[in-house]
Amino acid sequence: MRIGEVADRAGVSTRALRYYEEQGLLASERTSSGQRTYAEAAVERVQLIQQFFAAGVPSRTILQMLPCIDTGHGSPEAFAMLESERSRITAAIADLSAARDQLDRLIGIARHPTPEHCPALRDPAWAPYAPAAH
Amino acid sequence: MRIGEVADRAGVSTRALRYYEEQGLLASERTSSGQRTYAEAAVERVQLIQQFFAAGVPSRTILQMLPCIDTGHGSPEAFAMLESERSRITAAIADLSAARDQLDRLIGIARHPTPEHCPALRDPAWAPYAPAAH
DNA sequence: CTTGACCTTGACGTCAACGTCAGGTCTTAG
DNA sequence: CTAAGACCTGACGTTGACGTCAAGGTCAAG
Structure with a gap:
């Protein structure tokens, strides 16, 4: 999945997705030409991030919570x-x-x-x- | 009451009070030398404003709501x-x-x-x- | 009279989550 | 092959509620 589709399906802008990556909140593979590629789970993850932002959780804090969420132990x-x-x-x-x-x-x-x-x-x-x- | 006391009692900064006045949210009398003077009710009003800010209401919206609140009819x-x-x-x-x-x-x-x-x-x-x- | 706390206006700085523009590359439909 | 559209990096702009500094006036106490 390329960035535009993720953006559409998650209801955010491509700029937001690049920002999340910049903040370390969202990873992506790259094609040989440098374009970002995402797994299906990225959509769900972006929605989770959005939910936290809506709750007023700053990106730095989300960043600290995510390892705990991802690995399942913190x-x-x-x-x-x-x-x-x-x-x-x-x-x-x-x-x-x-x-x-x-x-x-x-x-x-x-x-x-x-x-x-x-x-x-x-x-x-x-x-x-x-x-x-x- | 001068600005410092209002700020202390309402739990905000003097800068905030001047900002509220600048936005039309809070009125003040002036002494002959130009210092701001507030009535007792100002403390309550500032706390109300703070409550609205905490609820995510922008100052412009509060400004539009206040006449309705003050005069009791809108x-x-x-x-x-x-x-x-x-x-x-x-x-x-x-x-x-x-x-x-x-x-x-x-x-x-x-x-x-x-x-x-x-x-x-x-x-x-x-x-x-x-x-x-x- | 002087000190020091308090007050004034004015103006620039901050922070977060992006928006937006510029200038170039990649992919794909026709 | 070519044109359109999606993508890339980099960098500056935006918004709101103030913080903070500068350069002074004002006021009660000693």
């Missing part, structure tokens, strides 16, 4: 890293949930403005602020 | 924005949960490597040296 530090990322993600989920709850509260207030629930109506310190005083 | 577009961000956050939570599940799976595999659960042991495409591709 050093204690690698385990610590996996656990650490896990708890970071859990914390991020909590933050997002809190933000969503705030948003729900604000949506509720915006729908039914009442002085007791809306600080802005009691203390209009932020009422009209200048659009762009420049 | 245009239909403002409502759409709030709802839109809400669903975006919900999707982000789902992504994070999926990534965490993946991580749990990988942790389980790394703890108890078995060929049936570990693709790396069946198809060692990423092993130190690659056997012939099929």
Whole structure:
């Protein structure tokens, strides 16, 4: 498989794939003329990488986790890293949930403005602020 | 309250507060000599902004949401924005949960490597040296 | 009056995950 | 054979939320 097909099937750009290789996240064989060749499993791997990126795991950290994933056994530090990322993600989920709850509260207030629930109506310190005083 | 105290109490830098003001997210009065002065409510507001940033809401979007929040009533577009961000956050939570599940799976595999659960042991495409591709 | 902590504006630096362009090579359909 | 399209390396551009330095004003204490 050449790079374009992997990119299409994984839903990323070819630039991204070269970037992953540059970061040591994705290996490739080369043809005699220098073009990259990938195994089928590359698609799955790229999707895994994407999932980690979406979770806010930086490439350096993924790089440290991958040997543990690939070989199926890792050093204690690698385990610590996996656990650490896990708890970071859990914390991020909590933050997002809190933000969503705030948003729900604000949506509720915006729908039914009442002085007791809306600080802005009691203390209009932020009422009209200048659009762009420049 | 001057800028340093707000920064301390909200747990951010003074640079961040000036940035928020620059972006139109946070207003301030000025003393005759030009120093910024904030009301008590500023601390709460900064924490709200921080919460939104943590949820991945960009400053431009927060800027569009704030009038709706401050005045307690918004245009239909403002409502759409709030709802839109809400669903975006919900999707982000789902992504994070999926990534965490993946991580749990990988942790389980790394703890108890078995060929049936570990693709790396069946198809060692990423092993130190690659056997012939099929 | 002076010290030192705090404040001001302005402007450039950072970091990550790519986007994008330039200029050349490879492959394949016709 | 040739033209189109996919691929290569290398290098600079982008974006957001600030960090950080420079070169000064301001303010309470001693």
